[in-house]
Amino acid sequence: MDFTSWLSLVAVCVLGAISPGPSLAVILRVSISQSALHGVCAGLAHGLGIGFWAFLTLQGLAVVIEQYQQAFSVLTILGGLYLAWLGVKSLRYAGKGQDEKVEAVKSSYWESIRDGLMVALMNPKIALFFLALFSQLVDSEMTAIMKIQFWTTVVAIDSGWYILVALLLAGGPVLLWLRRNIVWVDRVMGCLLILIGLKVVIG
Template sequence: MDLTTWLSLVAVCVMGAISPGPSLAVILRVSISQSSLHGVLAAITHGLGIGFWAFLTLQGLAILMAQHQDIFAVLTVLGGLYLAWLGVKAWRYAGQGSDVNVEGVKSSYWESARDGLMISLMNPKAALFFLALFSQLIPHNMDALIKFQLWATVFVIDTGWYIIVALLLAGGPVLAWLRRHIVWVDRGMGTVLILLGLKVAIGSFVS
């Protein structure tokens, strides 16, 4: 995988992770109402859940690429349009998903880990997002190493961000800054998604 492609993946994953939403609400609730260690466990299991969706998506795309090139080509274009649509929505509704509830009751380490895992597994939209994103970025000669690089990038970014939230940001100034500027965080991610989508659309017409 070339550096430009990988950096595109990193940019989308980072902006998607830091944008406040249900996952952030859960990690914050666990970290503040329990402890940082509870939050770290929830962050790790959340990353595993997101990694699960990424793995399933990669396996499905690998089969399409190997056996159904025409279907994969159509999926690539549709994926680009979907990314662009997500980008438009991010601009249109920027900042409207920033409210988080951090209240909670005491729970065990196991319950905290379970909460982190379930909030990601119960989000099938993640699979649709990865389907659209990966279809734009993966090369036609994708092998096991490239699949691992893609999966590891998604897992490390998601897990790393929420570990930072659990250890440093819960109630801290950085999180407060993100909340104050969530409109621009959403718009920044929207811009990246729109550019990725347009790249595919224009490329399909040129070729």
């Protein structure tokens, strides 16, 4: 995997990780209602859940690429359109996630791990996201080491972001700033996803 492809993977994964949604709501709930360490446990588990989807997508795409070249070309275009659609959705609903409420409940570390893992595993949109992303970066000659690099990058970025949320953002000044500027955060992410998607479709 060349450095440019890796940077593309990092950029899109970071955008996907920081995008407000049910995962962020769960990690915030765990961190605020329990403790930062509970949030770290949930964040690590969420990263492994994301890694599960990434692994399945990598394995499946290798077969598609090798046996169905035309289908893969269509998949590539659909992937670009999907990324652009995510961008449009981010622009359309900019700021709508900031009113998400969190509920304080007592739980063990294992329950925090369960919450973080399940919110990832029970979200099929994650599979579509990786299908769109990997269709731009994976080829039929990708080695096992390259796949491990992809998988490790995905898990590290996702886990790292939610650990950061648990340690620094829960109740801190950064979270307050993000909430005050959530409309612009959503708009910037939306524009970037649209540009990436259009670049893929246009070629």
